[in-house]
Amino acid sequence: MKIVKISPLVLFCCVLVAALGGTSCSPTKSKEKTAGQRIDERNQRLKWRIATTLGEYERVGMKDPSWDADAKAALESFANMDVTDSSEAYNDLRRVGSYAEAANYKGCKDPLVEYLYMKNGYDWQNHTKAENVKKYTEVGNAMANSGYCEIRKFYGCLRMALTIFDLEAENQDYYRLRHDSEAHLAAALEEKELPPAEAAMACRMMLESTRNNTGEFPAAYEAMEKPLFKNFAKTSVPYVAKGYYNIELAWMA
Known part of the structure; x- marks a missing residue:
């Protein structure tokens, strides 16, 4: 019997078609967006990112005059990072690390600012593995x-869970934090203000971070599926996520 090889691209298309056909909802067909519409979407996304960083810091952050300026500068640079052009995004990334490190040096222990510091300014090479695991777990x-x-x-x-995993694969805090992230993503997908582009980015990260684990991968998708189709069915986001999930699941078989 002749075995026919199917390319990954063809298999992906087949699975995506199946995903679209297997649901009662489908994305609304729309014309190509104008330059003005794309600018409006980018501005709305930036507004949301500022609200969920600077705005949240003002609402619940651990504020103090000695580090507020650095903390806010780090958060503002982070908010701009994914909605500016690539060259400016690189500069924003450097600013995030620099300002977050300065805030940390001045005593800032705000969870979000410290998270940015751990991601972009923390020098893990000057610490032992045990110290690093402890710090990432605490954050x-x-x-x-x-x-x-x-x-x-x-x-x-x-992100803290994945960093812990890189240091110590069987660490129980990795499993706990990664499992917690599923619930937080599902809750975030219920928030009406969440831009589709941000929903897509978060779902993609969750799926990519678990796709090599046959136990965690299905659980990660199942946690996001219901809120995705409930709140984003008129966009491509849930269908792309489902297609990605099914293609990776097919390769596991």
């Missing part, structure tokens, strides 16, 4: 238990 826990919005809790838990 992940602080974000999970903070008053910050769900999308920031999601990233705080997942």
Whole structure:
């Protein structure tokens, strides 16, 4: 019998078609967006990012005159990072690390600012593995238990969990924080203000971070599926996520 090889691209298209056909909802067909519409979407996304960083810091952050300026500068640079052109995004990334480090040096222990510091300014090479695991766990826990919005809790838990995993794969705090991130993402997907582009980015990160684990991958998708189709069915976001999930699941078989 001749075995026919199917390319990954063809298989992905087949699975995506199946995903679209297997649901009662489908994305609304729309014309190509104008330059003005794209600018409006970018501005709305930036407004949301500022609200969920600077705005949240003003609402629940650990503020102090000695570090407020640096903390706010770090948060503002972070908010701009994914909505500016690539060259400016690189500069924003450097500013995030620099300002977050300065705030940390002045005593800032705000969970979100410290999370940015751990991601972009912390020098892990000057610490032992045990010290690093402890610090990443503390920051992940602080974000999970903070008053910050769900999308920031999601990233705080997942990114700290993945860093712990890189240091110590069988660490139980990795599993706990990564599992917590599922719940925070599901809750974030229920928030009406969440831009589709941000929902897509968060879901993609969750799926990519678990796709090599046959136990965690299905659980991660199942946690996001219901709120995705409930709140984003008129966009491509849930269908792309479902297609990605099914194609990766097919390769696991």
